[in-house]
Structures are given as C-alpha cells and as structure tokens.
Amino acid sequence: MTLDIAKREAHWHRTRNLMIGHLIVWFIFAFGVHWFAAPLNNISFLGWPLGYYFSAQGSLIVFVVQLFMFNKQQHAIDVQFGVAEQED
Amino acid sequence: MGMQWEGKSFVENLPKIYGVYTGGFIAFFFLMAFFETLGMGADTIGILFVAFTIVIYAFIGILSRTMAVEAYYVAGRSVPPVFNGMATAADWMSGASFVAMAGGIFIAGHSYMAFIVGWTGGYILVATLMAPYLRKFGCYTVPDFIGTRYGGKLARFCAIVVLVVASFTYVTAQITATGTIAARAFQIPFEVGVWLGLAGILVCSMLGGMRAVTWTQVAQYIVLIFAYLIPIFWMSGTQGFGWLPQFMYGPAVERIMELEPIIGVGTAATESVPGLRILTALHATPKEGALAAWQFVTLVACMMIGTASLPHILMRYFTTPSVRAARNSVAWSLFFIFLLYFSAPALATFSKLQMIDPHLATSIIGKSIDEVMALTWIQKWGAIGLLAVKDGNMDGILQINEFFINPDIIVLATPEIAGLPYVISGLVAAGGMAAAMSTADGLLLAMANALSHDLYYKIIDPKAETRKRLLTARILLLVIGAGGALVASMKLTGILGAVAWAFCFAMSGLFFPLVLGVWWKRANRPGAIAGMVGGLAIGWWYLLAVRNPEAWYGIAKPWIGLDHLRFGIVGIVASLVCMVVVTLLTKAPDEETQRMVDEVRVPSGDTIIPSKA
Numbered sequence: 001m002t003l004d005i006a007k008r009e010a011h012w013h014r015t016r017n018l019m020i021g022h023l024i025v026w027f028i029f030a031f032g033v034h035w036f037a038a039p040l041n042n043i044s045f046l047g048w049p050l051g052y053y054f055s056a057q058g059s060l061i062v063f064v065v066q067l068f069m070f071n072k073q074q075h076a077i078d079v080q081f082g083v084a085e086q087e088d
Numbered sequence: 089m090g091m092q093w094e095g096k097s098f099v100e101n102l103p104k105i106y107g108v109y110t111g112g113f114i115a116f117f118f119l120m121a122f123f124e125t126l127g128m129g130a131d132t133i134g135i136l137f138v139a140f141t142i143v144i145y146a147f148i149g150i151l152s153r154t155m156a157v158e159a160y161y162v163a164g165r166s167v168p169p170v171f172n173g174m175a176t177a178a179d180w181m182s183g184a185s186f187v188a189m190a191g192g193i194f195i196a197g198h199s200y201m202a203f204i205v206g207w208t209g210g211y212i213l214v215a216t217l218m219a220p221y222l223r224k225f226g227c228y229t230v231p232d233f234i235g236t237r238y239g240g241k242l243a244r245f246c247a248i249v250v251l252v253v254a255s256f257t258y259v260t261a262q263i264t265a266t267g268t269i270a271a272r273a274f275q276i277p278f279e280v281g282v283w284l285g286l287a288g289i290l291v292c293s294m295l296g297g298m299r300a301v302t303w304t305q306v307a308q309y310i311v312l313i314f315a316y317l318i319p320i321f322w323m324s325g326t327q328g329f330g331w332l333p334q335f336m337y338g339p340a341v342e343r344i345m346e347l348e349p350i351i352g353v354g355t356a357a358t359e360s361v362p363g364l365r366i367l368t369a370l371h372a373t374p375k376e377g378a379l380a381a382w383q384f385v386t387l388v389a390c391m392m393i394g395t396a397s398l399p400h401i402l403m404r405y406f407t408t409p410s411v412r413a414a415r416n417s418v419a420w421s422l423f424f425i426f427l428l429y430f431s432a433p434a435l436a437t438f439s440k441l442q443m444i445d446p447h448l449a450t451s452i453i454g455k456s457i458d459e460v461m462a463l464t465w466i467q468k469w470g471a472i473g474l475l476a477v478k479d480g481n482m483d484g485i486l487q488i489n490e491f492f493i494n495p496d497i498i499v500l501a502t503p504e505i506a507g508l509p510y511v512i513s514g515l516v517a518a519g520g521m522a523a524a525m526s527t528a529d530g531l532l533l534a535m536a537n538a539l540s541h542d543l544y545y546k547i548i549d550p551k552a553e554t555r556k557r558l559l560t561a562r563i564l565l566l567v568i569g570a571g572g573a574l575v576a577s578m579k580l581t582g583i584l585g586a587v588a589w590a591f592c593f594a595m596s597g598l599f600f601p602l603v604l605g606v607w608w609k610r611a612n613r614p615g616a617i618a619g620m621v622g623g624l625a626i627g628w629w630y631l632l633a634v635r636n637p638e639a640w641y642g643i644a645k646p647w648i649g650l651d652h653l654r655f656g657i658v659g660i661v662a663s664l665v666c667m668v669v670v671t672l673l674t675k676a677p678d679e680e681t682q683r684m685v686d687e688v689r690v691p692s693g694d695t696i697i698p699s700k701a
Contacts, residue, residue: 008686008689008690011689011690012689015689016607018216019216019217022212022216023212023213023216026209026212026213029209030205030206030209030212030385030388030389030392031385031388031389034202034205034381034384034385034388035381035384035385036381037198037374037381037384038373038374038376038381041372041373041374044342045338046338047336047338047339047341047342048338048341048342049341049342049345049372051372051374052198052201052341052372053338055198055201055202055204055205055433056201056204056430056433056434057334057430057433059205059208059209060204060205060208060209060426060429060430061426061430063208063209063211063212063422063426064208064419064422064423064426066212067211067212067215067418067419067422068419070212070215070216070415070419071215071412071415071416071419074220074415075412075415078412078690078691078692082692083690083691083692083693084412084691084692085410085411085412085691085692086692
C-alpha cells in the first residue's frame, strides 16, 4: 500500500476515460457503420462498395490498429503514475 | 529429457525453434508437391499431411509434459506476447472458422459478415475490460477469479457451471470437425474418425496441460495460417487478380454485384436436394429494412461479448509474464486472427466469381449441363453427395438455381475448381485439422482445469496434494473428452449452431460478473450469483422457447428477430438486471474486498492470489 489514494484515483480516472474513448470508437465500427451498410454501399471505396468493405476489412483494420494504440496509451498512463511493472 | 521450458534462454530461442519448424513444414510441403509430380495419389498425400502434422503436435505435447502446478495450469506464466498471440489465435479459430466461414459468406452473403466483425471486435472488450486485470489477479482459471473476488464456494460453483455449459457446447462442434476431417483424410467411418481425432487432441494436452497446449497451439497456428493463405495467393495470382488479393478484390465484388441480376441470383429452386442449398443471397448487398440491420448488429454483439466471456480464451492471458504482456498479447492475438478473417471474404468472393463469371474459363453457370458434369471436381464432390446439378427446366443449360452445394466444401473445393494441384488440398486438410484440434484442446483444458482446480481442490478437498490434483485434472480431461466425442458421434446439431450457442451461454452467465468484478467496486457476492444464475437460466429458457414454439415455454415467436443464434442478448440483459438489483439490495462488499479491487486496477505489485511454485 505505497500508493496514496489521490494518485490511485487519478490513475483509475485516466484509465477509465481511455477505456471509454476506445469503446466509443469500437461501438461506431462494430455497430454504427454496419447499421448503415445499405446506403454506404452506394459509395465506392478503392473498388469496394463501402458498406461491404467495412464488414470485410475496414472495421477489422480499425480494431487491430486500435488495440496496439490502446496498449501504448495505457502503458504511458501507468508510467506517468508510477504503477507500471518493473521490467526485468 | 531435461528440456528447459521457461526462463530467458528458452524465450530467446523461441523464434529459432519455430523458424526451424516452419522451414521443416514448408520443406514437407514441397516434398509432397514433388511426390505428386512423380504420380503419388491425392489420397496418400492427404493422409501424409494430416498424419505428419499430428505426429509433430504429439511430439511437442509429450516433450512438454510436467508435474508442476504453475506449468500445468498457466504454462509457468512465461509465454511472450507474440507467441501467446499465435496460441490464442489457434485456440480461437475453430474448425468452423477455417472450414465453414468462407462457405458461409459464399452462400449467405452480407448477413454472414456479422461473424467476421463479431469474432474480431470482441478482442477490444477483452483488452480494455478484462485481460490485464485478470492477469493481475493471478488466477489459474476464470472461476478462480469469480471465487476470489466475490468469495464463497457458491459463486465459484456457479462460474464452473456456466463455464462447463458454454465450453461443452463448443467442444462437441470441434470434435465433430476433427472427426469429419480425419474420416475424409484416412477414409474411415465418421464414428471412428471422432475417436481418432480425440486421441490426437488429448495427446497434446494430457501430459503437459497449459504448457503443452500453448506450444502445440503455436505450431498449429503456423500450419493453419499457411494452409489458409497459400491457396488464396496462388489462386488469385494465377487468375490475374494479383498476388495480394486481400487488397485487390474490390472490383471482383462489384463484378459479382453486376452479374447477380443477370444470372438471376434469388430465383427459388424448382427442386430440392436434402442437405444442399442453392445460392439465393446477394453477395454484398445487405437485406433491406431495420429488422435485418438489427439482426446483423445483434449477432455481432453476441459474438463480441461472447468472445470476452469465453473462459478458454480468457485463460490464455493468464500465461503471460506481466500485465503489460497480457495487454500486448491481446493485440497480437487479434492481429493473427485478422490475417485469416480478412482473407475469408476474399476467398468467398473469388470462388463465387470463378463459378459465375462467363468470362472466366472455370465458370459453370450458363454452361451446358453435359459440359459441367464432365468436370472432375463436380464429379468428385457430387459422388459423395456434397453437391448436385439438377436441370429443373430441362433446357440443358445450368442455371444458378439448378446448382446445389453444401457450403462447407467451399474452402476445400476451391483449389480444385481453380485447378491447383492436390498438394494444396492436403495442406488445407491439415490446416482444418489444426484449427479444430487447437480449439478443442483449449476448451477441454478450460473445463478440466476448472473442475480439478475449482471444484475438486477449492471446493471438495482443499488439502489435496499436488500430485493428486494434477492426476485428477488429467482424468477429467479424458472423461470430458470422451463425453464430447460421444455426443459428437451422435451428430446432434450443425457445426455453426453449436458454436453460436456457446458464445450466447458464456455471455449470458459470465460477462457482467467478470466485468463488474473489476469495474464496479460495489458489486458483491449475492449480486454476482444472481447475475450468473439469472443470466444463464433466462438465456437458456429463451433458447428452448424459440427452438420449440409449440411447447409450453411461453412465447410463440422470437422477440424482435432474436432467434436461437442471438439468445445471448436476452440472457445478458437478464444477467445485468439481476446483478445490479441484487447487489444494490444487499450489503456492500467488505473493506478487504474493496482493497483487492483497488490492487487489481494497477499493474505493478504482486498478484492478488500469491503465486506458488
């Protein structure tokens, strides 16, 4: 119990906001774009109908990039508040 | 044999070990290709591919045997993120993903794409809400987390029940898939193939538990990803779509959309063939209306939330050396899964275009029936009843509604349609086997570990010595595996139905007790128990109700399009309501539990459950 409460709370606050931010992006690409797949299909994206593209590739790429970004950001938060693990 | 399975030198050697392995596998592939040119038959090649890979997995499995608890349950918590990512990807991608996914897209069109989105996006939930915190907890199994966070044997027991229900539903589908592939490769009856497949699965996990499963899964991932991608690259290269078709197939999609009205996709069949279907769904055009969109997103939601609740996936993140490594390995898992999932729609698109585009030499639609019936692949798959041609209007020309196919053969048949050598078919069979075996191993281990660690050790006999615990774990593995094989040999449901149900069961029972255990300090034991019991019971009731509209269950037709694939939506809402209401009506958890939650939320410091050697 070396961490003081204020610091703990600040760390958790930042962590939670990061989570919420990422889940908003996730929500848009998991559900939002697919709800509107039919109208989006009228747009052509590099030869793909856009609505189809999101389900076949677009959303997936967003998810992968997002996770690597999330790790970087979360680690930065952990380091900032001094709660990152000791690396051997 | 004094092989070192942990520590710095082992980890540093991993890329080399798997590099040599990959090289060996490629060499084997070319050897088979060479034998084919010498006139070796397709059947022999298929047998050699499947047998060779299974022997390698068995070799790894036997080599990594262990009698240490930490190694058996969590691979000594020493798996580096990239390798854990590969192991998770193999654990994750089941026989259904490998064999049935492209076929599903081929036949069901846009509505099937919900699986692609759902089975990838779930990892965002795993990374942001769960994996790092469960790793910090230091548990061996998912019920271990529930049991320690909420306290009490009843909470632990409920988690075990949900885990077993979800995993067992799933594992029968995997054993069915191994049985199907083994039966085809070795030309034995399906019932025998199932037991042979089970033997292969058990030899990977019995002796070394999580450690053995981890290192065989990495090996299986390498085989399955090669087996999936090589035919796609090859086919696309030879057909003039370029060598990186995943980024080029947009025009092929548009071409299909252009051809669909011309060849009359959507025309009903005039005849029917049991077990086979004609193509009626549009490839890239979503079904019209808000209900169709709702069904799409609810299926996506079930698959995603189910991903984040399935214990055999979550437990993979207990094997990393640190919390940060757990997070990184989720990202790597998703990357390795992505490689297959973003290729599946490309494969489905190419194989469809091959059949319907009159400008391509491989096309069959619009050709004369005699010409089509003369093709080798039509004859071969037709002979075993997996496709059929029926000239309904007797005009001697094959129409789209006269071509009947079992969609599961798309992945296996596409190389043949494109005229690729048999060695590719052998490779694909080995890949399908790897996918089904690795998932079955993860599931069986999740169940056996929960029953041996949580039920036997934590609930029934807390004084049991290590030897006895690990022996129990192995006996359970055998018993559950045999049970799964027995159910599989009865052929109860199709592969896909059972897979989607597993996700719905897991999300109904486990999602909120897991997430709120970390994110809501106020969550307490009665609430968690209510969440698990209420979610599972109401979800299960709803599944029975929509499956048996005639029976007494109380509803005549599904609520707003929530059919049996989507019953998790009903279950999870029930789970949330039960958990929140009961928690608020009962006492807040004690000081110590609240402090435990605080500790879980920061990566540094010791795990909550102290680690033992």
